[in-house]
Amino acid sequence: MSEHSLNHRASSCSHNHDHDHDHAHGGNKAAVLYFAGLAAFLAALFVSSDLWSAVLFILTLVLSGYHIIIEGFSDTYQQTRAKRKFTPNVHILMTLAAIGAVVIGEYRESALLILIFAGAHFLEEYAEKKSNKEITSLLKLNPTTARRIKSDGEVETVEVSELRIGDRLSILNGDQIPTDGVVLSGTSSVDQSSITGESMPIEKREGDELFGSTINGVGTMTMEVTKDSADTVISKIIQLVSQTQNNVSRTAAFIKRLEPVYVKVVLLLTPLFFLLGYYVLQWGAYGSLYRTMVFLIATSPCALAATDIPATLSSISNLAKRGVLFKGGSYLSNLADLKAVAFDKTGTLTTGKPVVTDTFFADEVPVAEQEAFIRLIVSMESKSNHPLAQAILIRYEDVKPLDLEVENVIGVGLLAESDGAVYKIGKPTSYVTISDSIQQQTIRYEEEGKTVVYFGTDDRVLALLAIQDVPKETSLEAIRYLKDQGIHTMMITGDAKRTGEAIGRNLGIDEVRGNVMPDEKASIINELKKTYPVTAMVGDGVNDAPALVAADVGIAMGEGTDIAIDVADAVLMKNDLTKFSYTLQVAKKLRRLVVQNIVVALAVVLFLVIANITGNMNMTGAVIIHEGSTLAVILNGLRMLKKV
CATH class of the missing domain: 3.40.1110.10 (Calcium-transporting ATPase, cytoplasmic domain N)
Incomplete structure (x- = not known):
């Protein structure tokens, strides 16, 4: 998986991520052309000739708006051809507005529109990259080489991909541990924060488990490889990250489906708006066309399209930094509506x-x-x-x-x-x-x-x-939080019912199911979902896998089995249920923030349309307010990077 594949971008006005233009999400070519256009615009301000100023303003439009114009028309053509129906890209609205301004002779307005819009576009990309920082940095954690001990005792440096189960490795002080394994000899403290989110180094001695990508302290150790490089914890984390990029929340998915329809409606309303202004409101030909261009700017759904994805990626980054990994934004979004959660007992609620x-x-x-x-x-x-x-x-x-x-x-x-x-x-x-x-x-x-x-x-x-x-103290704290939130809790255990009920009483669990066979767990989850529409399952064993799949959100404990981790929708890398309660807090805050963003985005569109109709908005003001709202929505989403 390349780093580019992780650099998923919810561009404020370009939400079809299949395209791959020369600008490469704000790359060097687009930036150079943008500043060349800016220079042309500044030169036009000091030229006395109307002809040359018009030429320079149009040059600004072409250079600074290169990636906007190409993306608007090219994506529209490609998507229309691929889907065999008209599927417009949202950039086409701004492109048409700029071209319309040129048609009516507003060369400076057209150039300024593109300068502000394209400049804001670069700022939006920069802001959104910050939301992906924790996720994309995982690639840099993956070790590349290891010191393998040969049968004669000599040490050779090899690629991690060449390691085999049973190989012995030398771990020196300060080394990045190359793969998963166990300590054969030596003692040291290991920084496992990249895997478990645990801030304090963990003491390791003979027989203890080691995770690839973690950092050795001052001691030296000999370890034995226990997993293939593709099956290590860090490899599974990167696989989760890859899935995260392609799995968005229901809100984001709805907005993405809505965008082409929305743009079609705007394109249909545009000539009607012109005709209304010209024949009914008596704005005249120039006034009607000018306000129609402002209408295109005002109704462009840039802010609306950025209401969810940057905030969701920021939330997932926030959680990844604290040892909670999600396979997609939809699962995190579901947690905001959580009504019940079922827990396995052994290793999940207990030690x-x-x-x-x-x-x-x-x-x-x-x-x-x-x-x-x-x-x-x-x-x-x-x-x-x-x-x-x-x-x-x-x-x-x-x-x-x-x-x-x-x-x-x-x-x-x-x-x-x-x-x-x-x-x-x-x-x-x-x-x-x-x-x-x-x-x-x-x-x-x-x-x-x-x-x-x-x-x-x-x-x-x-x-x-x-x-x-x-029971773990962290379990008690987590259950207390769930009860405060009015979420129904259940323990599912294969132990005797009396044993389970005793643990349940200590923890304050609402309902206990004991003497449960592994194949019965999924049935219990399905039964629970009939009463509580959004249900989560938290477990760590092979016998929990069917229940994790059956739940609306399946959450595996990171120290559990590989099968449980593979089928789950999220992983708590450290066996600490307070991480789960923190995740719920993040999910609820994310939901509130996305609603705020949607309200702001729609309110700005409504304000601009009304101000335009009443004659209180010009093209420059519309672009500034429109792009300002988009940036505000994205920056609001980036607040999810902070600890809640």
Whole structure:
């Protein structure tokens, strides 16, 4: 994908992006001709001869208006031929107005019209490029070379495209990490802001994941390539960017469809306007033709056409800078109307990793013995690779384990002998004798959606550990925002309903669906859409993919599976749901701003038409106000680049 393909432009008066003229969106040739025309205009002001001043003014029209005139007629011809019906380009209105001014002898007015219009056109292009800055800069993030370690230990510099899964790479201090992989050795801090939006560097050590295009700090590392260069996170980001350019909001799509129809209507009304002025309002031939030219300027839909796309691209740039990527403006626009959002539980609302939340000892266990029992638990779990064992070891990472022989008995749990006694760690169902205090705590923790593990001997339970995949603080904050906005929230989980409901209560979720099979998630989303017309789904796993597709807006967590990211409409590069609530704020502000722009654009057209009919508007004033409104609309859209 070339950089040109990303340089999508919602030109204020040229909205057919298929053309490719010499001006190349305000390129060098058009700029040189514009200033040559400007020089001719200034020279004409000091020429005493009427003939030579007229020649110089017409020269200004041709030189400064070169790209406007060519684009107006050429695009009209090409689009009419391609679609086999008259499809005018909006520039043709200004071109006809300038030619009309020449016909009635208003050479200076014609030249000034083109100078102001073309000059504003360049300024609009410059302003719009700023809205694409964050998106197009992604191309520069893509690494090109890597230091590959050969089998004999020597290091060679190769193109990133030559890397294969399993290759070992040397990462020196300050290097741009060339591709996705894992750390084999070494430690360092890595700036991942280009991928996740996280401003603080992240410490990396053996076994940690690395993203291509991120920047290594002062340490050195050896890494192993885990993905093909086309499948890296940065490659997927660029693919998303490419899709973004071709996917516009419903408002922008409607305006784009409306433009040729609008221009046709104006072209049909133009001779009627002249006839009205000449025969009914008695303006005379010159006055009628002059005001007809002003009518063409006033009704040109430049500002209206720029009401949405620059603002939407600015919003997408704003979000990209903060680690939220959209595949198109239509999906961001949809979020402004969001009525309900469904969340996957594990890894989306919760950390995705079980943690020990509570340790409770039986009443008869003296405090002095509790530390020894904790050490026994850690010693036994250190010989297990069960996820719950890892949670226990992390909780008591400072406890040094004993060297014990541990047996894993299926259906029972872990067994170990210490000081002549046999100890067991297992499910509550593996014990027969349970004290009242242990039983009461078990009921309490299980009602909270926690998994309970018992520790004891054959005849009694000495302690229990409550383990849970805990909600993230960011999830709590995001759900609170959604409730404030009156948006219905739902959790969809494959866990037991009681577990899901416990997490849901902690987070303030409106509705919980538990024991859901992967193929049922999409059906639930379709059911939800019947009550809530615009529904979003947020998830991270393969089993979430059908639901992400079914939702009006599917949002994948960036640390989730590639499949979820591929099918989603947007990606939160950092697993932080406050990014989602921020995205909703951006979407709502974008909607308000686009409405403001449309009101301003239509109001200016109405004002100019009325002022023209009443005789209070000349050609120069119409161009200045018309182009001023277009610039105002675009600059208003660029406000979306700022943090909301």
